[in-house]
Amino acid sequence: MLGKNMLSQFTLLCGLSLISCEDVADKYKQDIFKPEKEEEKGYVADYDDGENIYINVKIAIDKKGWDSQSETFFKGKLKEQWEQINTRFNSCGQKGNEKLARNYIFQPDLEDIIVYEGCSYWGNNGADTKVVAAMNKNIFKLTVIYDFFYEGAENGEYGGGCGDYDGIGTILVINASDGAKDKYNDHFDQYTYRAITHELGHFRGVIDLYAEVINGANNQVNGQSFMPTSCLMNDMTYTPDSESKWSDYAVKIINKAGVAKVPGMINNYMYEDFADELIVEAKSGDQPVDAVIKMYPQSGSYGNGILSTPKREFTLSSGSKTLDARSVFFNNPDYKWDRTGIFLVEATYNGVKKYEWLTDYMLHDSGMNNQKKYTLSIVF
Numbered sequence: 001m002l003g004k005n006m007l008s009q010f011t012l013l014c015g016l017s018l019i020s021c022e023d024v025a026d027k028y029k030q031d032i033f034k035p036e037k038e039e040e041k042g043y044v045a046d047y048d049d050g051e052n053i054y055i056n057v058k059i060a061i062d063k064k065g066w067d068s069q070s071e072t073f074f075k076g077k078l079k080e081q082w083e084q085i086n087t088r089f090n091s092c093g094q095k096g097n098e099k100l101a102r103n104y105i106f107q108p109d110l111e112d113i114i115v116y117e118g119c120s121y122w123g124n125n126g127a128d129t130k131v132v133a134a135m136n137k138n139i140f141k142l143t144v145i146y147d148f149f150y151e152g153a154e155n156g157e158y159g160g161g162c163g164d165y166d167g168i169g170t171i172l173v174i175n176a177s178d179g180a181k182d183k184y185n186d187h188f189d190q191y192t193y194r195a196i197t198h199e200l201g202h203f204r205g206v207i208d209l210y211a212e213v214i215n216g217a218n219n220q221v222n223g224q225s226f227m228p229t230s231c232l233m234n235d236m237t238y239t240p241d242s243e244s245k246w247s248d249y250a251v252k253i254i255n256k257a258g259v260a261k262v263p264g265m266i267n268n269y270m271y272e273d274f275a276d277e278l279i280v281e282a283k284s285g286d287q288p289v290d291a292v293i294k295m296y297p298q299s300g301s302y303g304n305g306i307l308s309t310p311k312r313e314f315t316l317s318s319g320s321k322t323l324d325a326r327s328v329f330f331n332n333p334d335y336k337w338d339r340t341g342i343f344l345v346e347a348t349y350n351g352v353k354k355y356e357w358l359t360d361y362m363l364h365d366s367g368m369n370n371q372k373k374y375t376l377s378i379v380f
């Protein structure tokens, strides 16, 4: 996370539905509008016609990379790659209980590729700033910036991932590793189109679920590991299409987003749709018990451990306690990215300890299911 841009690592591995399919169709009817031709430029603006969602993609390439191959080469490869991306994005959204409500068409603009000079990084005078400045923001809400020629961290090149530039999605494709320096890097291999599809998940409002993977070796409380729900945003970032899917959780967010693009979607959506109340309760058999609860936080954003000092500690009363769910996870409503992604919840009663995992996406998912009270039950 850097300044206004919410970043995710490009190079890293990156519920239960109560809504029937018919309900889904009804739910999104209100968002449907007909496409309008942008006569002057010959572009069709992004649209949702009830069946397809069409999103223009501005392509940008670093000048050193551009000069290393022919224009025909890039156009041919990009056309092929975006067909792969569209296939993956759509097919992975039809495999769970929740289905993508639309067919997505991400349309790369191959007729007007932006070639930018200088190093690729985020922020002032970075690749994202240059490209956003050069593109028509009335047409394009998304740019995918390819750096085919990595010049080294010492020259200011770094990054990769998906940013949010005042509501414009900025995906930077770069292999910032020493072995990739000062030569043409192939971003048309079998992995990069998968990575870009993952980044499009961010563009549609989904968090990095892999950021909440806990490695038991770094769990200072009880040594248990935790793996979030399987998803293109988690363990399936790089797996073949046939073995991959969007999680039900991700599909709900993507369906909510539709064709919209507004600033801060990832964190604002989560905050808006979060459960309102977190109810922690404990029982021994049928009897409510006043267990002592300790909530141990993740070892920082993207940290794969659990800290030994609890962030919250309280004793249940009549076997229960109700908390403001947002204030448990979000540290500051003005900076919604600043939150604890996952807690290990410990309940102690009569000298016996029980543990449960509690994540931000569980409460977000509950809220999206219109279950605004999320109950964490601990049984002794």
Ligand SMILES: [Zn+2]
Residues within 6 Å of the ligand: 008, 009, 014, 198, 199, 202, 207, 208
């Ligand atoms: Zn990511």
